[in-house]
Amino acid sequence: MDAEILNYISLAKGFLQRLPAYWWGIGLLALLWVARFSYSSLRGRKNLPPGPRGLPILGNVFQLPQFQWLRFTEWKEQYGPIFSLNLAGQPVVVLNSHKVTADLLDRRSNVYSDRPRFIMAGEILTGGIFIAFSGYGELWRRMRRAAHEGLNIRASETYQPLQEEESAVLVSNLLQEPDEWDDHLKRSAASTVLSAVYGLPPIASKDDPLVTRINDLMHRLVRAALPGAYLVEIFPIMLYLPSWMAKWKREGLEWHRKDSIMFEGFMDNVQKKVETGVSPACFASSLVENRKQHNLTKKEYSWLAGTMFGAGAETTAAALSVFMLAMSLYPDVMRKAQAEIDAVVGRDRLPTFQDRDNLPYIRAMVKEVLRWRPVGPLGLPRRSIKDDWYNGYFIPKGTIVIANAWAMNRDPELFPDYDEFRPERFLDATGTVDQTPPDTHGQGHVTYGFGRRICVGMNVANQALFIDIASILWAVNIEKAVDANGKLIIPSRTECVDEGLVVRPVPFKCKITARSSDVPAMLEMAKAKTSL
Numbered sequence: 001m002d003a004e005i006l007n008y009i010s011l012a013k014g015f016l017q018r019l020p021a022y023w024w025g026i027g028l029l030a031l032l033w034v035a036r037f038s039y040s041s042l043r044g045r046k047n048l049p050p051g052p053r054g055l056p057i058l059g060n061v062f063q064l065p066q067f068q069w070l071r072f073t074e075w076k077e078q079y080g081p082i083f084s085l086n087l088a089g090q091p092v093v094v095l096n097s098h099k100v101t102a103d104l105l106d107r108r109s110n111v112y113s114d115r116p117r118f119i120m121a122g123e124i125l126t127g128g129i130f131i132a133f134s135g136y137g138e139l140w141r142r143m144r145r146a147a148h149e150g151l152n153i154r155a156s157e158t159y160q161p162l163q164e165e166e167s168a169v170l171v172s173n174l175l176q177e178p179d180e181w182d183d184h185l186k187r188s189a190a191s192t193v194l195s196a197v198y199g200l201p202p203i204a205s206k207d208d209p210l211v212t213r214i215n216d217l218m219h220r221l222v223r224a225a226l227p228g229a230y231l232v233e234i235f236p237i238m239l240y241l242p243s244w245m246a247k248w249k250r251e252g253l254e255w256h257r258k259d260s261i262m263f264e265g266f267m268d269n270v271q272k273k274v275e276t277g278v279s280p281a282c283f284a285s286s287l288v289e290n291r292k293q294h295n296l297t298k299k300e301y302s303w304l305a306g307t308m309f310g311a312g313a314e315t316t317a318a319a320l321s322v323f324m325l326a327m328s329l330y331p332d333v334m335r336k337a338q339a340e341i342d343a344v345v346g347r348d349r350l351p352t353f354q355d356r357d358n359l360p361y362i363r364a365m366v367k368e369v370l371r372w373r374p375v376g377p378l379g380l381p382r383r384s385i386k387d388d389w390y391n392g393y394f395i396p397k398g399t400i401v402i403a404n405a406w407a408m409n410r411d412p413e414l415f416p417d418y419d420e421f422r423p424e425r426f427l428d429a430t431g432t433v434d435q436t437p438p439d440t441h442g443q444g445h446v447t448y449g450f451g452r453r454i455c456v457g458m459n460v461a462n463q464a465l466f467i468d469i470a471s472i473l474w475a476v477n478i479e480k481a482v483d484a485n486g487k488l489i490i491p492s493r494t495e496c497v498d499e500g501l502v503v504r505p506v507p508f509k510c511k512i513t514a515r516s517s518d519v520p521a522m523l524e525m526a527k528a529k530t531s532l
C-alpha cells in the first residue's frame, strides 16, 4: 500500500474513533448500503473518465478538503478537463473546460439538467417546490417559464428605476458609515431584490425581520444539503417513517408549514394590491396576473417568488464585496474606470442606465468581478438522467455532474494572466466593443452556470452590479486602510469564507472617501428623492 492510501486510512480511523458507540451499528449498515452502489458503479468504472485513486468502497470521500474547487483544479492538471470521483459508490464527474462543459450541459441539456436528490432540503423542508433544487420535470418547467417571464432581459429593465434609487442610497450610506461597508452592501442587495420581487419599499437594515427570516430558511437548506447532515439521504427508505417516529421529519415538515404560511402571506399582500390597482410592477405581481397561464398553484408561485429573493440577495452582495476587494488591490483600474465615468457622466449627476452603452469599461468590470472571484466556484450540481458516452468515456445515469467554474474562469489559454483583475480583457483593441470567449453565453465567465438551468436572475444581477459599481466609483475612492501605526493594511487576495450559499472574500478594512466636497450633498439630494 502506498503512503497516500495509508494516510487516508489513518484519517478514516481518526474519524471513526470519534464516533459514539451506537453510531457504529448505523455506520455498518451504511457501509453495506453504499457497498451495494459501489459494486454496481465499479462495474462500469473502466470506461469512466480518469480520476484519483481512492479507498475501497469509500472511494474519494476523504480526499475532499473544505475548498473543493482548489483540489479539483489541481486534479484538472493531472487528469484533464473531465475527471471522475467515487463518493462511496456515487459516481461524480467534474467538468473543467468550457468546451467539455458546454458540450454536456449546454448541448446535451436534455440529459444533464436534473439536480441531485436532496431529500431533506429539496423535499421535506421545501415540499419539492424550490426551483433551484427541483428535479428536471414538469413542475420545474412551469416554474422556470414563469420565472423567465418576470426576469428576462426586457422584464428586468422595469426594475432599473428602483435599482438606480437603491444605488444612490447605498453610496450615501457607504460615505456615512465607511467602516460598515459590507453590511451596507448586504442591505442594499437584499433591498433591491426584495423590491424587484415583491415591489416593497427599500428596507433600512440588513437585519430587517423579513430578510432575516428568508435568509434563515436559505441557511437551513444549505445546512440540510451538506453530505451526511441527515441519515435519510443515505437510507431514503427512512422517508416513509411516520412523523411521530422521526423527529427530523416532524421538525422539517413543521418548518415547511411555517415557511409556506410566510410566503403565501407575502403573496396575499401583493394580490390585494394588484386587485386594488396599487401594486408596483414586480415579479410577484406578474405571477399573480398570469397565474392561470403559468398553471401554478398559489403555494407553488408563492414559493417561487420567495426563493427568488433567497437566491438573489446574498449572491449579489458577495459579488459586490469582490468588487471592493479588487478596487483596494488595483488602484489603476479604479482610476481608469473613474476617468471613463467622468468623461461620460460628468460631475453634476449620478450615473444612470442611460449611460450603460457609453460605459464599456464598467460593463467589462462587471464581467471581471464575476470571473476573477466567482461567488459560487462550483455552481449548483447536476445529475444525469440517462447513460451517456462522451469522447470515449462512459457517464452512467445518476452521475452527479459538477461544473468547475473556478477552473474555467482561470483557463490560462483564454485568460493568460488569470489571477489579475483586468477588465480590458473583455474589450477589443479600441476599448469600446465587448468581447467574450466562446461558450460563456456572452458573459465572459461561467459564474451564472450553463444550459437550461443557467441562473434565471442573471439580468437583474448584472444590472444591479453595473449601477452599483458605476455609482460607487462616481462618488468615492476606495483605498487600502492604514493601521494604528500608519502602515497600509493589505487585504488578502486569496483567503475566502465559504458561507454555503456563497463564497466571499474574508472581511477586510478599506478606506472610503468622497471624490469631491460636493458629493455628500448631491447624494443626500438623490437619496431624498427615494422612499428611504
Ligand code: HEM
Residues within 6 Å of the ligand: 131, 132, 133, 144, 147, 151, 193, 307, 308, 309, 311, 312, 313, 315, 316, 319, 375, 376, 379, 380, 381, 447, 448, 449, 450, 451, 452, 453, 454, 455, 456, 457, 458, 460, 461
Ligand atoms: C451575482 C449574482 C448571482 C450569481 C453569481 C448566481 C449564480 C447562479 C448559479 C451558478 C446558478 C445555478 C446554475 C446552473 O445550474 O447551471 C443559479 C441558479 C439560480 N439563480 Fe442565480 N445567481 C445570481 C443572482 C441571482 C438573482 C438576482 C436571482 C433572482 C432574482 C437568482 C435566481 C436564481 C434561481 C431561481 C436559480 C435556479 C434556476 C434553476 O435551477 O432552474 N440568481 N444562480
